[in-house]
Amino acid sequence: MRDVDLYRQILGLPEPWLVTDVNLDLNGGRVEVLVTHPEGLRWMCPQCGKHLAVHDHAAERSWRHLDTCQLQTVLRARVPRVNCPEHGVLQVKVPWAEPRGRFTALMERWIIDVLQQCATISGACRLLRLSWDEVFGVMDRAVRRGQARKKPRVLRQIGVDEKAFRKGHSYTTIVSDIERSTIEYLADERKRESLEGFYNSLTPRQRQGIQAVAMDMWEPYITATQAQVPEAPRKIVFDRFHIMQHVGQAVDAVRKTEHRALRAAGDDTLTRTKYLWLHSQENLTDARREQLSILLGQNLKVARAWAIKEALRQLWDYHREGWARRFFARWYFWATHSRLEPIRQVAHMLKRRLDNIVTYCRLRITNAVAEGINSKLMAIKRRACGYRNPEHFKIAAYFFCGGLDLYPR
Template sequence: MQRAVRRGLARRKAPQSARHLCVDEVAFKKGHQYVTVISDTQGQALELRDDRGVESLAGYLRNLGDRQVESIKTLSMDMNPAYISAARVHLPNAVEKIAFDHFHVAKMLCAVVDKTRQSEMKTIPLQARKSAHRSRYLWLYGRNKRHGRIAERLEAAQMVLPDTSRCWAMKELARELWSRRYDEQSRRLWLEWIAMAKDVGVPLLSSAARTLRKRLYGILNAMKYRVSNGNAESLNSKIRLLRIKSRGYRNKERFKVAVMFHYGRLNMDF
């Protein structure tokens, strides 16, 4: 496997890039040991870098030729500050190219709903806590999936958990904003959402709104170019499964070789 990967990498005349890039991290083993995976939107692993810090992405971008860097149209990622810093230094016009995946925004807002529910449960009468506790997964349902018994249970939970209900409503409104096509109104609508979220008066939601205001450029880029980190997340799932099937790897280099062997689409012919 190692010889085959070396052969395939040697046939590459330059570092691999693409017009639409994705960057994400995957755990090499337990204990916060990570590898940064740079891939294209087709799920091909272009390069692997140690850790998940600034240098992990910066080193890759520095190795690209000027034409390759200029040809990058979008760089999809989560809101990892290290990746953002690296892109803003080494990618020209990065603010127009960085795209934040909607999955991570949804994950943030779902966490706001759940943490608000946990906090609010402590303030309601004891007799209402049991049903409120059982509502945990009901808040994950979208507005268009509230039917029958689910709708009844969620409406009952909304009565005893008003702050959680408001956070859920704002999460659903954000989902609707993201689902609409990008146009000249998109920025204004997101700014209105951010202002409304701050006015709700729930600290966790206000904090999330401030984060989204700071990263709004990446949200709008994702909508404008209709890109996401979905294929990168899918690739990472395959990599995690590869690690599980192999029952772990002795060291990081063996792990990286295995990933490139299976998902680098290298020309490894003799």
């Protein structure tokens, strides 16, 4: 079999395209496949599909294809142009690549698959023998393709979270679909407008279809949701993990003050106990749990704060709002009479926010999905050694977590 026939068969190019020459450059590790077409054919306008005679040919272009054995393989062709009365002079579509693509569709698929499987982008570049820019270009195109194909879907449960990806850097607002665990929207900052951009991208039917929104008690997000989502007060659920985090911070504030006072008197009881009071008991090792139970017997302020924090967990066991409110009233009395200022403050804050804490009884959503996505995003950051350009980071986030259909057709 001649090399031309071999490539004609393995490339499987449809009519009227033909392989007319194959150049093997063994030293350069490269195969070049020249693709042409017979003369006298009519071609379709890429805009309207009208059949037209060849107007002229664009300059020769090349597309990187899947390797042949160990050899980089490149398709070369001059693409005909048609002169459509309606759309003007345009290049016709080629069956092996998308318009303006530098890779064949099969090669782009392969790059996408390799990226998804690699721990780092530079690792993918090495495997594929491509530059960072080339690989990133494929990611970018894949995300645009996926977003263009995305059909408006009702997101019944969404999570809104904010994340600062580098210390001292500005925040990113992340909207996730809780049911599918995908990132739906990313915006700079954590302002009202950051989240409103997402709501504005939805149709009225989609906005109406939102049944529950999990978020932290963050005023700009609350305001944006109240302004854009019908019946928002019934739908907002302040995320229980964020709430427990706030209470945990109050416990830690009590510990710090008490530790300072004890240290001044030469007492090291609370040294290296920070996480003992923050983690829930089931996450402690046996040794740490024993240490905790000893400390709990010592009439410490932080021990009282801890007990108040732990008691609050029960709030999320109730399925009826009325019961949850009665439980909270008892807890609130205890917390506000604790003579522990940080605990009193956090209790007041929770009371102000109670209406959208007890919505959990009915809606039962948390931002755990968003937290899971957060850790995925951290991994993406590591993969690319910190995307210096925030737009690049967004593209990578949609590529890895957007649940998009990324492949060329």
